[in-house]
Amino acid sequence: MAQVKAAMKRAWNSYRLKAWLRDELSPISGGNKTTFGGWAATLVDSLDTLYIMDMKTEFNEAVDAVVDIDFSKTSMHLINVFETTIRYLGGFLSAYDLSGDERLLMKALELAHMLYAAFDTPNRMPIMRWNLHWATKDKEQGGAGSPILAEIGSLSLEFTRLSQITGDPKWYDAIERIMALFDAQQHLSNLPGMWPLQVNADQTDFFTGATFSLAAWSDSMYEYLPKMHALLGGSPQYSKMYQYAMDTAIRHAIYRPMIKDDRDILMSGTVRVDDGRVSIHSELQHLVCFAGGMFALGGRLVNNASHVNIGHRLTNGCVWAYDHFPTGVMPETSTLVPCDDEPCKWDAAKWHIAVSEHASSMDKRNNTRASDIIRAERLPTGIASIGDRRYLLRPEAIESVFILYRITGIQTLQENAWNMFRSVYSRTQTPLANAALKDVTNATDPILKEDSMESFWTAETLKYFYLTFADPEYISLDDYVFNTEAHPFKRPVPKFTKQTKGNGWRWKWK
Template sequence: MKSYRLLLAFAIFAAVLFIHRDRVAYAGFKSWSASSSLVFGGHVDWSQVPKQHPVTSLHALPTGKPKKLPKIQYSFPTESSSEKTLREERRLAVLDAFKRAWNSYKEHAWMADELTPISGEKRNTFAGWAATLVDALDTLWIMGLKAEFNEAVAAAVSIDFASTAQEEINVFETTIRYMGGFLSAYDLSADERLLVKAKELGEMLLHAFDTPNHMPITRWKVMDARRGAPQIADPVTLVAEIGSLVMEFTRLSQITGDSRWFDATHRVMKLFEEQQSKTHVPGMWPILVNAREMDLTWHTDFTLGAMSDSAYEYLPKMYALLGGLEPMYEKMYRDAMNAAIRYTLWRPMTPDNADILIAGMAHVDANHKGGLDFQGQHLVCFAGGMFALGGKLFNDQTHLEMGRKLTDGCIWTYKALPLGIMPEVFHMVECPTNEPCEWDEKAWHKEVLRRKGDENADVQKVIAEERLPPGFSSLDDRRYILRPEAIESVFILYRITGRKDLQETAWRMFNAIQENTKTALANGALADVSREDGKVSVTDSMESFWLAETLKYFYLIFSEPDVISLDDFTFNTEAHPFRIPK
């Protein structure tokens, strides 16, 4: 989910960080000594750190018998012996890829956040709390690597979440990777050590909500909070980072019976509900919001992609996680997706007239005037699975069809690039409407030159130099960073529809990724997926979601359908499956 995945709008992002640092200065930190009662087992007991704005009345978890949710998964027929043999061969190939990367991490970067897959060094990008290890816990269990799982759990319990060399942490990333990792692994294994660790982390993260209005600080100076610094929510916050904490906090409350975590994020989501119809695109929230003033309406850019993604993804999943007992999530999902269909989905013009859709970014002002940026992102490929899941959960055939077209759009884009892998960000020529349109080479050439900024240039030379496949007007970010979002939706759509071609698609995708990203140790990100001249460059980066998400989804699509059934589990944005209460 996505993770965080803020590869667009660098100028906006820089502004967020700049404003974030303009916080109320603190005078006279109260220091806690090593002998303080707040310290236990070498770690700070965050439950004993005083709060400056204690919550006096909690929102309780919904009570009552969970509703019987609609069946999500397709009723798969018994496979033939040849089908089973082929599927098992492919599943084992994915397992081998995982084991190879895991063993290299263990040998070269144990307890660090990431392995550098070329140089064999360690890298800390998430506070140095062993992100790859925690993120991969449930993958180890699902893949049957129980000895490796037990070894990893024994190491994970030693992580000190009160100690980091980083000035600030990303609360969203910490929640989805670490808390999500612990909770999912606990849901699968029932290992109490994981629940203890999830609660320890949960106690810490509650302090990010210790602000006058109880809105969380998303880029959080955790060590300052530990020393008692006054805190205030940010005036500029990414909507995904404030709106995507609710699944993990809710699941922790469900397991422990302690409503404090549900309460913290329910306050945020009630604000989302209250202001959903008041934005410049009623039904959606803009990519930037003001947590300090509790204003989710002021910005004018709207997308299902980067900076917004999981705030939408969690709406149908929260409905399922709460057993249908909180109806606001169905309404929020329906209103958001109906607006997204109207304002952000578009059909690209392709040489084969493919029946596909892409999700772009809308720029809409206070008078509801603006336009759609006909952009595509690898990250937004998750949306196909989201629409398909919502369509099944809420019996909406239109949304199920949207999920199919969006997923097929990402599959088409994978096929269109020479390596069989889609880029991070691209633009294509759009059809006038979301209905099919005929291929027009002249229109393509015109848009290529417009994007180039030189209408008098030699279009064939531009296409050759830019390595543009037919239909693409620009490749804005040519990287592939081992992302999971495309295989995520392929997996979900397969489990929902039973389409056999999706398994073939997944196998083709897996082989393309393996062949081009494999290093001597593991797998690395690609600098440019448009190259087919032998100059494909693998970079020294392997984010934790390669093991937590990408390989997990590949493994599951080649597993038997009852392995992590969508009727029993719902995934957080980091592919951590949470058990749905029945």
């Protein structure tokens, strides 16, 4: 814990000195970036991390600073409503839940009222790439267009928690319109149970796409189903949607890769449906590493032990990927070879065929021997191709390790977390903080870094590492629900309160 906290202090101090009130620190040059509205994304996104790590002096200074953020002003042409919701609104609500500082709730409401205008469309579906400047000038807004599944489907936790805190149902009503459509049409997609990566938000027929995944463009939509079930105190609607979606994902998207060692691991790929024929692309995205935690948490909440087991095997798959690359860090995207049957045995010839096929499909090294491609591309054993070699300081793998450890108590998960932290921290360290890696297959060139440190490094990655080594009762999963930006929201406890009129008692969420 102490070393993780030291990493947070180092990154925070550099942000404070070099990029205060800017969205992001450039961790190599010492400059700054405007990426999410210019409203101090790293500062707001990290509020609860400061509080959780007992950096109270830094927390209090940060709260004093956020009071003056003006959300009506931005230099950006379009605002990403999803990112603004999970990073800013989620950051304010979580820090309020932890500290009780009313100023944070006031900022949350100020921001929420602004975001609410994005729902002012003919069918009340929000505009996810929203022109704030038009809205402030009362210009007419069009429809919601064709947003990404994860973006339009992942506003529910934040707006629901705001309704719970304030007692105002308008925030919950806004997102319930969206989720009611997801519920009603879940069985109507080309892969019943799951929704395609893009949504026709202006149409009555909401879901018509042919590509399905738990990974990029869809991830937090599925993640929020069991978490909404928890935040609402046991919602049949969200429990049903979660179980239906995961039943479909288990049948079609989850696969076992062919690897040389005997680890029992699973991966989650991308599914295509063409003329009724279902096929899977056996990729591995870092973003999909959240799925192990989702299955484990969902399984616990709906009392499904098989989901917890699947979550364990998915998490082990991402831990394996970290171990398997020479830097001890997994890339953004890679491709493996799926097992055709059980028992799943290693077949070097089959791996070589897959390597050649992937190289050929990308118009690279036609007629080149697989062994030469493996050497030139620095492909670890079992990896057929690497689509994106970068590591962007992402949190998804440690997120699942954290959740699985909290649910199962398996001690080796802490060992996994420590190995991951040492690799990530040592490889990404700069004189100021930590930077994204350009190529996780190159263990010898320390210069291969990008001048980028997104706010999720301090908001999520370091927080999940820290909490993995903390007392399991600290920020307990029984008491909190984490949004997709790792902001913990209090799970409200129903209490009996005396009615002001009439006789008897009624439930009220506290």
